Amino acid sequence: MRVIKPNQKNFNKSKIIHVDMDSFYASVEIKERPELKFKPVAVAGSSENRGVVTTCNYIARKFGIHSAMPSITAKKLCPQIIFLPVNMKKYRDISKETHKIYKCYTKIIEPISLDEAYLDVTNSEYCQGDPEEMARQIRKKIFDDLGITASAGIASNKFLAKIASDWNKPDGQFSIPDQDVKNFILKVHIRKIYGVGEKTEALLNKYGIQTCSDLQKLSKERLIKLLGKYGCTLYSLSRGIDNRLVEDNKISKSLSVEDTYIKDLTSYDQADNELNKLYLELKKRLNEEKYKD
Numbered sequence: 001m002r003v004i005k006p007n008q009k010n011f012n013k014s015k016i017i018h019v020d021m022d023s024f025y026a027s028v029e030i031k032e033r034p035e036l037k038f039k040p041v042a043v044a045g046s047s048e049n050r051g052v053v054t055t056c057n058y059i060a061r062k063f064g065i066h067s068a069m070p071s072i073t074a075k076k077l078c079p080q081i082i083f084l085p086v087n088m089k090k091y092r093d094i095s096k097e098t099h100k101i102y103k104c105y106t107k108i109i110e111p112i113s114l115d116e117a118y119l120d121v122t123n124s125e126y127c128q129g130d131p132e133e134m135a136r137q138i139r140k141k142i143f144d145d146l147g148i149t150a151s152a153g154i155a156s157n158k159f160l161a162k163i164a165s166d167w168n169k170p171d172g173q174f175s176i177p178d179q180d181v182k183n184f185i186l187k188v189h190i191r192k193i194y195g196v197g198e199k200t201e202a203l204l205n206k207y208g209i210q211t212c213s214d215l216q217k218l219s220k221e222r223l224i225k226l227l228g229k230y231g232c233t234l235y236s237l238s239r240g241i242d243n244r245l246v247e248d249n250k251i252s253k254s255l256s257v258e259d260t261y262i263k264d265l266t267s268y269d270q271a272d273n274e275l276n277k278l279y280l281e282l283k284k285r286l287n288e289e290k291y292k293d
Helices: 024-032 071-077 088-102 131-146 158-167 178-187 198-205 220-227 229-237 268-291
Strands: 016-021 041-044 082-085 109-113 116-120 150-155 173-175
Touching: 016 088, 016 131, 016 158, 024 041, 024 088, 041 071, 088 109, 088 116, 088 131, 116 158, 131 150, 131 173, 150 158, 158 173, 198 220, 220 229
Parallel strands: 041 082, 150 173
Antiparallel strands: 016 116, 016 150, 109 116
């Protein structure tokens, strides 16, 4: 794995690490099939014709393949792509192992999904309190123990840490120390801001807004007028301000199951039968969540 030289910086407020596994599902599968390491791989549904890409490795991404893309489209972009089936139990088991590693450094952990989490290491005494060294050790431990790579972002709040974890992907880390926030945030694109989707981006683009630098030119009142309550949030985020805490007891608000069918369901009876199967799978998943560690 790639290790960056220690160079401790100032994090005077809080010390937040955002850990994000690199192409997680694909990496787990490739670890078990090393002969695929240098080939384009996607984890998708059971059918190349009707499936949807869940994730893919970075070789496949060079062909323009991305998550939520229909498998048939991915096949056109990269005829040699290798599709592997989804195995959620395997990914959940690996995710639990990563959390055991996190707990060696802090008990304040907020899972975002199976492959990413926020860690509040503000009061951690490990590595002499250096969050960059903690992130390096966490990434190395994940690689040594689990055979997959992770990227990390270090900053004084969740928003900046999340942006930072994308900066040196894959298998890298990046820090945004307090003294660099003011200048760094200016070049951040608005789509990097949580809550800014296609519609909000299109609206802001009409006013020539593409970066946080552009956003900072609008007053809070103007943003609220354009976007309602979210305008107030956007005003703060565009300045690198995020007061959200890392919630170690955060409860998942939703759970879903889905399936992709090789052939269309053309009758009520077929749809009712498949819906019942999904319902039973959802009950199983809910029970697993209830009794998981």
